[in-house]
Amino acid sequence: MKRKVITTMTAATLAASALNISFIPLHSHAVYAAEATKGMQVPEYRSRVDIPAQYKWRLEDIYANRAAWEADVKKLTQMADAFSKHQGKIGQSAGTLLQSLNDLSDLMRLRDKVHVYASMGFDVNSSNSQLQEIMDKAEKSSALTAEKTSWFTPEVLAIPQDKMKNYLAVKELAPYKTFLEDLERTKPHTLTKELEELLAQFSPLDQNPESTYSMLSKDVKFPKIKDETGKEVQLTRANFVSYMENKNRSVRKAAFEAYYKTLEGFQDTFAQTLAGKVKSNNTYAKARKYPNALEASLTPNHIPSKVYDELIDSVNKGLPQLHRYMELKKKMLGLKELHMYDIYTPNTEANQAYIPYEEAKNMVLEGLKPMGDDYGKALGEAFKNGWVDVYATDDKRSGAYQSGAYDTHPYVLLNYQGTHNDVFTIAHELGHAMHTYYTNKTQPYMTSNYPIFTAEVASTLNEALLFDSLYAKAKTKQEKMYLLNQRLENFRTTLFRQTQFAEFEKLIHEKEQAGESLNAEALKKMYFDINKKYYGPSVVDDQEIAMEWARIPHFYYNFYVYQYATSFAASTALAKQVQKEGRPAVDRIREKFLSAGNSAAPIDVLKAAGVDVSTSKPIDDAMNVFAETLDELERLVNQK
Structure with a gap:
């Protein structure tokens, strides 16, 4: 699966930005899954009005x-x-x-609620001018x-250390203890009030490289190629991966070469845009004395x-x-x-029968039964009570993500097409939703933000459990080989590929910091x-693959992608514990991880759950x- 973080703001990121803490949106990411849909009866809706209410999320739960x-x-x-009434006074007493x-x-909390309502409304109906206006206002x-x-933040950090120590012992301040300790820990990197205000004013400029990249990527037009029937078809960003999975090798090659040669025609602009983001990251690090x-x-x-x-x-x-x-x-x-x-081409034939959404829900509910009755009850609420937006329309945002605010229930956006990958996407996004659900249910607002580092653990844990369920039910060699290959592809695209991105991201920052040019070549x-x-x-x-960096938006998210890999490894370990221990592991994961939010350092949270990252x-x-998975697939391949 390909994952793309969508830059919407949630409870965590709003609080972080207000306090000038570096952040990337936690609860928003998209999964792009291109799988053959030939013969599938995919519902097609022209507009939101055509979609039955039970398949749309209920934003009226936020605002009527x-x-x-x-x-x-x-x-x-x-x-x-x-809020300015507190300025100059906050250190006077507990x-x-x-x-x-x-x-x-x-x-x-109010800003979260305002922004989430606007952004999610816009994402499912982006051509609506009123929703564009609402989004701009938000x-x-x-x-x-x-x-x-x-x-x-500067004023909090100006409080003398001994006085802050006394304040932290006050019972009423207990909900803010972790938050204040985190601020204290970053004290060497916090600037004066005037400089913090200046950085806050300049912070929108830091988003310019990403915004420029998004617009450039949208505006780049790709040529037509010939499909497997010899018919000319338009190559686009959206259908590129589907052509890379095409059974016909000449189609794959044509799409590959046309896509990257087109990007190469804009290589200098893409390079300057990425270099601008890297320079911005390095400049901010220097300004904050990192x-x-x-x-x-x-x-x-x-x-x-x-790590x-x-x-x-x-x-x-x-x-x-x-x-x-x-x-x-x-x-x-x-x-x-x-x-x-060739590497995206499935090794085995998938069952291309369309999986109705209702059947997909049951597959997910069955696969996640090991997480216990309480978890299953919350999943049932998500499916029944307007948490999930299911089907695509022309002006709906592509991919999938989970969003929401502290004062709302979680929301999940899908673009369901009835494939096996779509079933895994449901499980993945509901992992985020359950993480948010348990955290918001347990933690006060200031520690409800589960950090980026743990954001993908719950989601990929759900995927691992769903795989175990489906594999246990697989009856034929072909079914087993398909599932094993899918699992190996998840490892390749998450553990290996995201680490490859992380290695590249670290290298380009080091080169720029050393004064070297990040030109296209x-x-x-x-x-x-x-x-x-890697390969x-x-x-x-x-x-042509040398231009792949120009199609990866993750490089504008400031050292985000490595966490996909670490989270995947952590969830793999937790899934094995659920299989081996049963309820003790489930209770530990729910209480120590899913409900922990930002109440402790993320490494400590995962360690308490059972994995030392x-x-x-x-x-x-x-x-x-x-x-082991590779061994099993090799065994089946060689089986007479």
Whole structure:
């Protein structure tokens, strides 16, 4: 699966931005799954009006109408303006600090609610001018709130350490203890009030490279290619992966070459855009007195940089297993040479029968039964009570994500097409939803934000459990081989590929910090060399792949992608514990992980749940699971 983080703001990110903490949206990501749908009876809806109510999320659970939303926008502006009454006073006593934190929490909660309603309404009906207007107003309200609260962090950090220690012992401040300790930990990297205000004003400029990249990617037009029937078809960003999975090799090759050669025609613009983001990350790191951008990104989330380095080292040690998988893929596809345009091609035939959404729901509910009755009851509520937006329309955002605010139930966006991958997408996004559900149910607002580092664990845990359920029910060799191949592809695209991206991202930041130019040729060479290392001698080094960095939006998210890999490894370990221990593991995961939010450092949260990501063990164990899965697929392939 391909995952793309959607830049909507949620409870966590709004609070973080208001306090000038580096962030990436936690609860928003898309899964792009291109699988053959020939013969499938996919429902087609021209507009939202045509879709039955039970397949649309209920935004009226947030606001009954626009008038109610507008009233809260007005209230939000008033609260942001009124927050200045605390300026210069918060350190006077535990009481004044408590009142300011209560007001900040209320302010951020309202901003979350306002923004989530606007963004989700826009995402399912983006051509609606009224919703465009609402979205614009919500973004301006968010920016205003960030500016009006920019003084808060420096003032908190100006409180003498001994006085803060006494304040933290006050019972009423207990809900804010972790939050305040996190601020104290980042104190060496917090600037004066004036400089923090200046950075807050300049922070929108940091989004320009990503915005430019998004617009450039949208505006690039690809040529037509010939499909398997010889008919000319339009190549687009949206259908590229589906052509890469096409059974006809000439179609795959044509799509591959046309796509990357088109990107190459804009290589200098793409390079300048990416270089601009890297320079911005390095500049902000320097301004905040971090040794590098990696430290600046990881430190606020309490992640030591050795976790990033150990991931890359451990995955590099496991590359022979990936090379072995590529050799098996070449054999299964019956190819003398395996090219980069072949690697997305399924090794086995999928059952292409359309899976109705109601059947998919039952598959997910059955697959996640090991998580217990309480978990299943919450999933049932999600399906029945307007949490999920199911079907696609022309102006609906592509992919899938989970969103919501502290004062709403979780929401899940899908573009359901009835494939096996879509079933896994449902499980994945509901993992995020359950994580949010249990956290918001248990934690106060200021610790409800589960950090980026743990955001993908619950979702990929659900995928692992669904795989176990489906594999146990598989009756034929073909079904088993399909599921095994799908699992190996999840490893390839998540553990290996995201680490490959992480390695490239670290390298380009280091090169820019050292004063080297990130021109197109330099970026192409770095990416090509890393890609060659990852895919090994069994895959032909197609030169076009050197431009792949230009189609990956993750490189604008400031050291985000490594967490897909670490989360995948952690969830693999937790899934094995659920299989082995049963209820004790489930209770531990629910209480110590799903309900923990940001109440402790993410490494400590996962350790309490049963996996120590401060070591390389989870990565090594995941590599063993990959090898075992590969062994099983090889056994079936060689079976007479």
